[in-house]
Amino acid sequence: MNFSLLTRHRGLLALVLSIIGIALLLSVINGELKPVADIEWLDVVGEGSIGLLTLCWILVVMISRPPGKVTGLLVAGLSLFNFSALLDVFDEFTYYPPNVDWVSIVEPIPAAVGMVVMSYALYLWHQEQLALNRQLQRREMWYRAHDQIDAITQLYRAGYWRARATELQAQHVPASIVVLDINDFAQFNVRYGHAEGDRFLREISQLILMNLRAVDLACRYAGDRFVILMPDITQPDAAEFARQLECSIRHVAFKSGGQTTAIFHSVRSVCGELNQALPLAQLMTNLNRQLDQTSQQQSVA
Incomplete structure (x- = not known):
């Protein structure tokens, strides 16, 4: 878990702690x-679990999301709900004299208000x-699996791609495949370092995404x-797309570190057609072999 975001939620942390403190004070002073x-x-365990889990949810929201309207409303709604939950817990240890029984009467009101606030927050979260779904177009297809995202390029890894391609095969959806490889990338890493190599991969990933249609998937x-x-898309159209993409990448003026001199790099590509006649694994083996042969031919030339 990344707790660094907590430092950006000081105001919300103060709100959460204040609400806990108010609930405790109400019980101590009046009960x-x-x-x-x-x-x-048994009631202590049950009601205490609700309060503790609500606090855990609040923590998860704050370590998962940056500050913003949705985050603030989620934390506020959960905190109000937690206020009522904590009063419930404290009720198990105290009783209120008749002149202050108003505490028990108003106890469920914050929870109800909190649920309304959270409902509005969930509507905004939906929006x-x-x-975000529109932003992720061309990065994912139908299915979200954050654990399969590549840390360097922020694209999905090969396993995710194979799963989506297999689904298209099973649904008999015609599709084309383009495989790209950066020429002499190992030499690039040796000359400029792996950190610059990773940055170059990120730049190429962004350029690939810019050239895709909304329904395409790059990994x-x-x-x-x-x-x-x-x-x-037909294979000839995919081949033309690959040619245009190669041209775009060839004209990327990448600058390493503080250098002002541009570094130009090229890629090579092969295309294939996804069909039911050939297993996906065999198709990818063939395409990778073609790509490697192209590399060898370029080296000889």
Whole structure:
């Protein structure tokens, strides 16, 4: 877990701690301790679990999301709900005299208000998620699996791509495949270092995404090799797309470190057609072999 985001939520942390403190003060000031024999320990465990889990949810929200309207409303709603939950827990240890029984009467109100606030927050989260889905077009296809995202390029890895391609095969959806490989990338890493190599891969990934249609999927296949799945497109059209993409990458003026001199790099590509006649594994083996042969021919030339 990444707890660094907590430092950006100081205001929300103060709100959460204040609400906990107010609930505790209300019980201590207005209530009187029950005899131990009168405490229902099963209720303590059940109601205490609700309060503790709500605090855990609040923590998860704050370490998962940057500051913003949705984050603030989620934390506020959960905190109000937790206020009522904590009063419930403290009720198991105290009882209120008749002149302050208003505490028990108002106890469920914050929870109800909190649920309304969280409902509005979830509506805004839904709107936010729709916007994020649009941002992730060409990075994912139908299915989200954050554990399969490549840390360097922020594209999905080969396993995710194979799963989506297999689904297209099973649904008999015609599609083309483009496999790209960066020429002499090992030499690039030796000359400029792996950190610059990773940055170059990220730049190439962004350029690939810029050239794709909304329905296409680009993934990092392995090392400096990328694979693109293009539904409902013929192989000649995919080949033309690959040619245009090669041209775009060839004109990228990459600058390493503080240098002002541009570094130009090229890629090579092969295309294939996804069909039911040939297993996906065999098709990818053939395409990778073609790509390696192209590299050898360029080296000889």
